[in-house]
Amino acid sequence: MPEIWFNRFMWAGFVVLLALLLGTLSGIFGVWFDDLRYGRPRVSHLAATVGHEEAQGLPSEFMAINLNRRVVVLEFPGGDASKARTLIGPYLFGAGEDLTPITLSTHDLNNDARPELLVNIKNEQLIYINQADGFRMITAAEQARLLNQQQ
Template sequence: MATTSRELQPVRRVYAVGRIVRGMVTVLAVAALVVIVGTVAEFGRIMIDDWRYGRPRTTHLIGYAGLPAERAGQPSRFIAMNLDRQVVIVALPGGDPAQAQTWQGPYLFGLHEDLTPVVLSLEDIDGDGLADLLVTIHYEQLVYLNRDGTFRLPTPEEWHRLAQERSK
């Protein structure tokens, strides 16, 4: 018995449908793999931040900022905390808890922002010879200027002057 082309055509359709189904399964498998890898990576990042910063996210810095209480030779201690999305900064000038200063930082909006670490550093931003406090959240920085034995946010005029100096 001879096979005609009419008899072979349904086989080609089944083969084409099989390729489409295999392609869809492959796309779904790759999408599932991307979701799983992303979830595992995010979980790993949170675990590393838990080990590094704890819960609530807390970081500290020890350094000389030119505060009057440091005259005894003791460095100041700075602590930044992310308390349920509210950034709080505590300074112990010269390490003396009796002279503690506290500043309320920004409120963080967004999913899982209660797990965002706040990083501190000291740097002379305005060139006055005193270390200013830099607060880094994600990749943005807040500057607290060192004035009169305490830290404060710059005025609009100071921001304008600082921006001009940095653009040079």
């Protein structure tokens, strides 16, 4: 009879150990996959037509960089590196945030025929409003207006 209880506890311990091992491996694999996809420091790229000095028909190039936990976006209007602009974003707090990927997308949120720049960090999104000469951070009033339009 004691052997039966021992076997049950042994199997339960094995299942717990297996769960811990799989959790650890999935975390390691996730970091490894992000290393392959974004590198170190984390960098992503976007080519988009946003209306900034794109007279030659070339799209603007964007790079999002997680530079020591600081969100930095570089814009090359019309692909011209000599006219590069920098958008400084927030500082990322927490353990391991230097490995957080930052992605970019564009979408015309305010229906002015100029796509806004969306900076995606984990489950959050920063919105930069597209003006004729560049991008600027969205104001609280503009954000409230956009939220009301969506509802």
